[in-house]
Amino acid sequence: MTDDQDTIDARRQLPQQWAEEVHGNHNVSFIDEYHASDWVGHFDGKELDNSEYKQMQRELISGFPDAQFSFGPVIVEGDTVAGHWQMTGTHTGEFVGVAPTERTVTVTGTFVTRYDEDGRALETWENIDQFGLLQQLGIAPEEFTLGGLARTLVNLVKSSR
Numbered sequence: 001m002t003d004d005q006d007t008i009d010a011r012r013q014l015p016q017q018w019a020e021e022v023h024g025n026h027n028v029s030f031i032d033e034y035h036a037s038d039w040v041g042h043f044d045g046k047e048l049d050n051s052e053y054k055q056m057q058r059e060l061i062s063g064f065p066d067a068q069f070s071f072g073p074v075i076v077e078g079d080t081v082a083g084h085w086q087m088t089g090t091h092t093g094e095f096v097g098v099a100p101t102e103r104t105v106t107v108t109g110t111f112v113t114r115y116d117e118d119g120r121a122l123e124t125w126e127n128i129d130q131f132g133l134l135q136q137l138g139i140a141p142e143e144f145t146l147g148g149l150a151r152t153l154v155n156l157v158k159s160s161r
Contacts, residue, residue, distance in 0.1 A: 008076045014119065015083060015111070019069035026061050028054050036120045043126050063095025064105075082112040091137060098137060105136040 014034075021030035031054050041048040048056065060067060067089035074083035090104045109128040113121050134140035 010119065011076045011081050011115065012074045014081060014113075014115070014121075015071045015074060015085065016069070019071070019085075022057055023061065023067045023069060026065070028057050028061070031057065034121055036116060036122050039121055039123065041124045041126065043124075044128060044130065059096055062093045063091055063098070063100075064089030065093060066090050079116070080112060080114050082110070084108065084110050098139065101137050103137055105133060107133045107136075 018030070018034055021027045021034075031050060035050055035053070037050070039050055039053075041053050043056075064087075067087050069085055069087050071083050071085050074081060086106060086108050088104065088106045091098075091101045093100055107129055109126055111124060111126040113124040116122055131140055135142060
């Protein structure tokens with residue numbers, strides 16, 4: 001195997017290593033090792049720094065302590081890793097103001113992350129199926145209509161009390 005192939009294989013494993021440390025071991029401080037200090041995240045159009053990202057992961061761990069991530073396909077091109085992920089977890093704790101529903105959910109997303117030569121993430125772009133998550137938690141309607149939007153807003157207000 002060539003050095004280039006070793007590098008590609010190692011980069012392909014980075015997202016799973018992140019998931020095992022952060023969610024498998026509930027080790028949010030691993031993000032400090034995984035991300036460069038000036039890392040920037042772009043999540044569904046919102047920019048996050050490391051501190052905000054760690055808070056996002058704490059909220060996810062709090063709401064879904066049994067969350068498990070799987071990745072595939074994961075594509076490596078130079079210093080960039082891109083792929084698709086799936087998270088399965090049970091909503092047993094408060095999550096962004098929503099009381100536990102005890103429902104098991106499966107959420108998907110896509111990511112593109114650029115790494116430095118030491119394997120630390122420099123910048124990430126990610127899209128998450130947040131509406132699908134709300135549907136599975138029973139907050140958003142199965143079918144999206146104007147009436148369903150109104151019910152979703154009412155449900156969000158009720159669930160955050």
